[in-house]
Amino acid sequence: MPHSIAIIGASGYTGAELIRIIATHPSFEIKALAANSKAGQSMAQVFPHLRHLDLPDLVTWEQIDFDQIDLCFCALPHKTSQEVISKLPKSVKIVDLSADFRLRDPEAYKKWYGNEHAAKEMQTEAVYGLTEFYRDDIKAARLVAGTGCNAATGQFLLRPLIAAGVIDLDDIILDLACGVSGAGRSLKENLLHAELSEGTQAYSVGGTHRHLGEFDQEFSAIAGRAVKIQFTPHLAPFNRGILATGYVKGDAEAIHAALSKQYASEPFIEVLPMGETPSTHHVRGSNFVHIGVVADRLPGKTIIVAALDNLFKGSSGQAVQNANLMLGEDETAGLMLAPCFP
Amino acid sequence: MPHSIAIIGASGYTGAELIRIIATHPSFEIKALAANSKAGQSMAQVFPHLRHLDLPDLVTWEQIDFDQIDLCFCALPHKTSQEVISKLPKSVKIVDLSADFRLRDPEAYKKWYGNEHAAKEMQTEAVYGLTEFYRDDIKAARLVAGTGCNAATGQFLLRPLIAAGVIDLDDIILDLACGVSGAGRSLKENLLHAELSEGTQAYSVGGTHRHLGEFDQEFSAIAGRAVKIQFTPHLAPFNRGILATGYVKGDAEAIHAALSKQYASEPFIEVLPMGETPSTHHVRGSNFVHIGVVADRLPGKTIIVAALDNLFKGSSGQAVQNANLMLGEDETAGLMLAPCFP
Amino acid sequence: MPHSIAIIGASGYTGAELIRIIATHPSFEIKALAANSKAGQSMAQVFPHLRHLDLPDLVTWEQIDFDQIDLCFCALPHKTSQEVISKLPKSVKIVDLSADFRLRDPEAYKKWYGNEHAAKEMQTEAVYGLTEFYRDDIKAARLVAGTGCNAATGQFLLRPLIAAGVIDLDDIILDLACGVSGAGRSLKENLLHAELSEGTQAYSVGGTHRHLGEFDQEFSAIAGRAVKIQFTPHLAPFNRGILATGYVKGDAEAIHAALSKQYASEPFIEVLPMGETPSTHHVRGSNFVHIGVVADRLPGKTIIVAALDNLFKGSSGQAVQNANLMLGEDETAGLMLAPCFP
Amino acid sequence: MPHSIAIIGASGYTGAELIRIIATHPSFEIKALAANSKAGQSMAQVFPHLRHLDLPDLVTWEQIDFDQIDLCFCALPHKTSQEVISKLPKSVKIVDLSADFRLRDPEAYKKWYGNEHAAKEMQTEAVYGLTEFYRDDIKAARLVAGTGCNAATGQFLLRPLIAAGVIDLDDIILDLACGVSGAGRSLKENLLHAELSEGTQAYSVGGTHRHLGEFDQEFSAIAGRAVKIQFTPHLAPFNRGILATGYVKGDAEAIHAALSKQYASEPFIEVLPMGETPSTHHVRGSNFVHIGVVADRLPGKTIIVAALDNLFKGSSGQAVQNANLMLGEDETAGLMLAPCFP
Incomplete structure (x- = not known):
């Protein structure tokens, strides 16, 4: 049975790349797509290259029924991401593509990003998502922080x-x-x-x-x-x-x-x-x-x-690689697409 | 059991695109790659973007053991293509990506391409490869002529x-x-x-x-x-x-x-x-x-x-779509890759 | 003695291209540059490629002393342009690069641009600026409307x-x-x-x-x-x-x-x-x-x-060509720059 | 009276850029253009962007009458350049855009370029053409070696x-x-x-x-x-x-x-x-x-x-800057073209 996936921040490039990858993933199924500024629109309007896919329309993240979701990708801007993620139910696994949970030290976060972190307790919970070096931790994690590209x-x-x-x-x-x-x-x-x-x-x-x-x-x-x-x-x-x-x-x-x-x-x-x-x-x-x-x-x-x-290995591909581990799938599932040259 | 595939003309862009598509095709397996001018080289040398694949080295097309091949893609220049294809064993199914078998009338061929066709009898045998309009003929064909892009x-x-x-x-x-x-x-x-x-x-x-x-x-x-x-x-x-x-x-x-x-x-x-x-x-x-x-x-x-x-729908994707039909596979097998944007 | 030139709308591409052309024009001298949204900035800040030139800082158009100006290029968005131009002193020659004075018929203007024209009397005064076909009229004109590219x-x-x-x-x-x-x-x-x-x-x-x-x-x-x-x-x-x-x-x-x-x-x-x-x-x-x-x-x-x-012949070069005629200069002055290839 | 200029190697990019610059130079006049592989062709055929100029057709360099030439730009490949330049009359000033006279030491030349230099005596005669640092030497030089870009x-x-x-x-x-x-x-x-x-x-x-x-x-x-x-x-x-x-x-x-x-x-x-x-x-x-x-x-x-x-300051513009000095012109003559942005 496929895993039920939600994507918050689906109207940006990393959101689109997640959908592109999941389009041929063998065991992920997209159940909800959120983008608060474009809620109500279809993905064919926002990203016409995805129009062949049978995707749910965009909603606000607050409209998502997380009881139905196994794993949620957050592709929001930093700062917004920590605010949203801190409100999501603890039952949902999360791969965050923003910068918000990459730094474990609140002082370091404040130094580089200029604001107090709004969810400090989650900074230490989050596992740094560089798959090849944090594989075991990622398998056991609830919240994984995607790295900077x-x-x-x-x-x-x-x-x-x-x-x-x-x-x-x-x-x-x-x-x-x-x-x-x-x-x-x-x-x-x-x-x-x-x-x-x-x-x-x-x-x-x-x-x-x-x-x-x-x-x-x-x-x-x-x-x-x-x-x-x-x-x-x-x-x-x-x-x-x-x-x-x-x-x-x-x-x-x-x-x-x-x-x-x-x-x-x-x-x-x-x-x-x-x-x-x-x-x-x-x-x-x-x-x-x-x-x-x-x-x-x-x-x-x-x-x-x-x-x-x-966009791929530096962001959305890494995120799917981590999600594969978190959901017990083969780490390479959906990710063996050959490079596009020329 | 996967179908055994050969590609002649593997050092050009349509050859590379065929390999890229077949890399994630569920039932095609590349058994031989030919490029006479670069025979002896590895694909990693010719197309480094394919280096992660376990591909056979390039050989000349004459070195291919066609007894082991179910279907051969020919991605050669026109004129060369007709000369090579006329010498291939009749037991092998062929998808030609060149211009050589698109025109059924030898006079029309001569008018547009400037030379007498070297395999006139095959011009009428070949099925025009515009899948959506020649589907039934392609299913039954031995030789399919890919269309111009x-x-x-x-x-x-x-x-x-x-x-x-x-x-x-x-x-x-x-x-x-x-x-x-x-x-x-x-x-x-x-x-x-x-x-x-x-x-x-x-x-x-x-x-x-x-x-x-x-x-x-x-x-x-x-x-x-x-x-x-x-x-x-x-x-x-x-x-x-x-x-x-x-x-x-x-x-x-x-x-x-x-x-x-x-x-x-x-x-x-x-x-x-x-x-x-x-x-x-x-x-x-x-x-x-x-x-x-x-x-x-x-x-x-x-x-x-x-x-x-x-390169994709206009050439190599169309070729794989036709090969799927010729080999009894689902027409869309390996071809549902979502467009790459941005 | 050089002609004194002002440019209103100097922070857009056609404004920059005017300055680029005038930089090597033998008889034009830039006396004022206006861009209301960026007034106070230097051109080196707005367009660093012009930093070697000794240019006046950006001002608002209202700050320009038009007594000192022989000819003013207006490179404003349409609709804004008509509002500004209608307020300029009649002693100043004007080359407008916007769409505002291209159509002589107020009804045609309204049909294509959606609003009533704010300076209808000037619509008929303006000469259509396709130099090669309106040369004599342009020589005599006070207001020339640059064409669409x-x-x-x-x-x-x-x-x-x-x-x-x-x-x-x-x-x-x-x-x-x-x-x-x-x-x-x-x-x-x-x-x-x-x-x-x-x-x-x-x-x-x-x-x-x-x-x-x-x-x-x-x-x-x-x-x-x-x-x-x-x-x-x-x-x-x-x-x-x-x-x-x-x-x-x-x-x-x-x-x-x-x-x-x-x-x-x-x-x-x-x-x-x-x-x-x-x-x-x-x-x-x-x-x-x-x-x-x-x-x-x-x-x-x-x-x-x-x-x-x-940008050049379709807009700013055409504008300088017309200005040359309006100011009695050789039509080609400053405009013989050879194309940039590759 | 303008200086008479020849360009050898006029069919490459630096040759074209020299012509582009000289097109609006106040005191240089192109008298001969050579490109042995394309001799007989017009510049409009080789570089259509220069078709508005009244340029001589391409000849072989041997066909140039150097008695009529004040200064010759050589825009040939290295190694060819030294062979040609060593045969040019000593009365002609030369700006070489190739690598052939940049290194004064024959051993250093051989190390980096792999062959014995064919005109060693000219290696020490040549002045290194980085204008801002060799200005006085360049003014007095007969042969100036353009630098690598x-x-x-x-x-x-x-x-x-x-x-x-x-x-x-x-x-x-x-x-x-x-x-x-x-x-x-x-x-x-x-x-x-x-x-x-x-x-x-x-x-x-x-x-x-x-x-x-x-x-x-x-x-x-x-x-x-x-x-x-x-x-x-x-x-x-x-x-x-x-x-x-x-x-x-x-x-x-x-x-x-x-x-x-x-x-x-x-x-x-x-x-x-x-x-x-x-x-x-x-x-x-x-x-x-x-x-x-x-x-x-x-x-x-x-x-x-x-x-x-x-192409400009790194090669042909530098060459014209040096030629200006060698011919007693203002160093900036013809070179004040403003950058082309966007």
Whole structure:
């Protein structure tokens, strides 16, 4: 019998991507879709690419009968998400795609997001949703916090290296290009096609991007000491994809070995042969991550590169992967869609 | 037990798209992949986006053991295709994605393609692969000829109208924008990103595009008289998608009714509510076709618009749809992937 | 001595394009820039690409001292434009880039724009700004109404053919692809990069686009009878450029001859050799128009194609061309910038 | 009297960009255009965007009468360039846009380009063409070697910092995104629109990009010791533009001061206010460079970012700037075109 699924925040890009994935999922059935600002509309109006599906019309989240729901995805903006989730019945499993439950420390949350958290007790209950590293906790969790898409990309590169002790922890740089959909469906001048296509620029330069909160939390926990990296994201003129280029100090062979060992049996993570680097083109529209390692001409310096689809593996695909675990399904169910190239 | 599949011409875009679709097909198994110019290479080298799949390395088509193959997709250039297919054992079912068996009349073939056909006897054997209109013949066929991607788009719009007698047959205009992948992986200056992005132009203007051979053949057969349309394709700066805008003389309501009736039970074809028109964005990466009808301000004139993905429904998806029928599978098997937006 | 120029509405794309052109104009000097919503800001904040220029900060239009101004460009939204222009001193020459003074008939204006015109007396005073056809009137005018960008493109194709009597006036179709900047800097979901790139769609289908008001007015005036064309614009994923494909009934040689004759001595309009068609790539960032003619395979039917840059020749370049005439300068002054390719 | 100009290699992108710039240059006149593979063709055939200009047809370079030429731009591939230039008469001033005369040391040339240099004596004669730093030498030079486009971008960022001694010379990272036109008009699969648009990837990773030869030569000369940086370029899906993001160790205020001082009176280089970073959108189609500096959250670490147009300031604009100096013209003549946005 299929699991009954609800999605709150179904009118944004991650909501749409959840529906797209669940459309061919073997055991998930969408029972309710909520988007308070567009309640009453059909999904064919909001997202015409989903018109072939037999989907419920949009309602407000308050209208959902949660007795009928096994698991609820929340794809709301941060801050709104914590307010809604704190009101949902405890019987419902939740995968939150917002930033609201990623940071366990209320002070860290306040520092990066600027407001007091409205559901502090749930911050510690929530399991950090980086599936490949929190698998067992996620299986047992009621509330899973999806990671930031940039944060996921950087962690796939760096966690195994910090854990294995093969890089200098005081000199880590992560330079990243992120596709447009990472900014969501928000109406801003710099996201208009006329202003964004045909060029690129950095943003949140100098260590101000909120995903640093996740990096700090996770890397410090692994290392058992404070680890603070440099991180510069760039807005790039494509819709899907993150390419993270890392500059680390350590031996390239040891780094490649640590990554290969970590991901040897992972279904979604491919470590390329030594010396090759990935492209976002080759993971677009999929749950896969490609990782490459190259030794620099300067001894002891190594370049590491990871590519994933921010909407899929970086957000909605990760969410379904976690939901699979929480509901006792095969972790890869519905997620083996091959990347869309060209 | 799964069907054993071979693909000849696996290093082009339609070959890659076939593999992408079959990757999650429930009952197809790829047994052999051929690309004579790249024989010996792995698919991970040729198409890194497929590296997670456990695929056979590329061989020459002559190296394939066809005793083990139930159905072979041929994704070769035209002219090469007829030479190869004429040498394949008769026991193998074939779906050809080239232009070689679309035209039944050797003279028409010669007119549009410039050379004598090398396998004339197979031209009449081949069934025209527009699934929604040749379903029964395809089920019984050994050789199915995939349609042109532009030709498919135009026919989805116009066949029901010609059959229903609701439009003037002497004044049909089809204006079309086609994505880049329709030109294949060929190395031409005008297909370079630097020359193709950020603008558009018409090509094969004035009735010289080869897909007119298909339109002439099919529309005349339906009408029982010669029907010749005007057709202008444009090369547009996106990778996937065809938008065909048709200008016809006839009553919009009657036209909408004829299309709605024709496609009422089709799983992949959506006729939009009267007055709405489709976007290629909403069918990208899928087997779906969206069709719209709008009455012009000038009485008796109607605009009809269709959108599909040239690589998927226009080529490889159509091919799999036909293969499903030829192998006794559900026609939609492996093809319900939702469009990829944004 | 240079002419003193003001621009009202300097924070939109056509305003920015005016400044870009005037930056290298030999005899125009910008004295005032107004944008009421951004008054007080510097142009480097609003349009960083203009930061190297020594420009006045933005003010409200009411703050401009018009005694110091020879000519004022108004790049405001329609309806706002008529309200502002009606209050400007009569001593100032005005080139309006909005839609407000294109239609001479108040009823036509109301039909297409939905409101009563607030400055009806100026509707007849204004000269229609299609330079190549209203040159003498423009020289003498105080108020010139810039044309619609789509309207300009279509008229460059069709005016000479209607005037020469070489096409059937009852069966004219104009199918058009327009770049994104044509929609201005407005915050709409469908203009976001994520929703607009990688695909296309028609809009204002069925004869509802407002530029039809201009076509109706102008073509009927030339023909001395009502002429109503069909017109379908498409939103295309590039920033600059309009490609108009026209379907007419008439002899291709006569059509090519009429166009060649009309534009023989025009500095900005190039009629391509018979059988060739233009590309928007080749006029991007310039004041040039390329026009092509191809005979269809069906006798008596002809395809005509025009390409221009909507922001430049379709709007701000046209405006400067008209200002040159109004101020007694060489018509081409500042406008010979070569197209930007690739 | 205008200077007589020849361009050898006029059928590539940098050749076209030279013509585009010279089209509105006040004192340059194109007397000969050579492209041996396309000799006999008109420029309208090779680059239709230049069809409005009255240009000579393409010839072979051997056909040029150099007695009539004051200055010759060579826009040939490297290796070919040295062979041609070594045969040109010594009376002609030359600006070479290839890589052939950038490296003064024959061993360094051989290391990075793989072949013996065919005109070693000219390697030392040639002046390195980074105008802002070699101005006096360029004025007196007969042969100027245009810099690599990536090399120029990196040097605008780093030269003043190395000279001022405000950064750690042993830990400099330059991460760069380069537009497509940087790869020229070469027919390669990865430059096709279908494969390049909608994503990004690194290339020449690990210190193998040839522009490192220039960085090594120049930075070491400034420092008076060996300086070797890390450099990772990325291929980005836009046609024009380079964004270089540098990671250096040094005080952000001192860095900003050094850059501001260096470029205070430069007409083409804009140092943004502290904390702001540039975008390639804002220099597209122009000779301008925008530079930004941001302090990292980690004390003593600073991010520096530069943006320029690789075809213009990175190549053909720089070439014209140098030619202006060599011919005694104002350095900015013909180069004040404002960037093209959107």
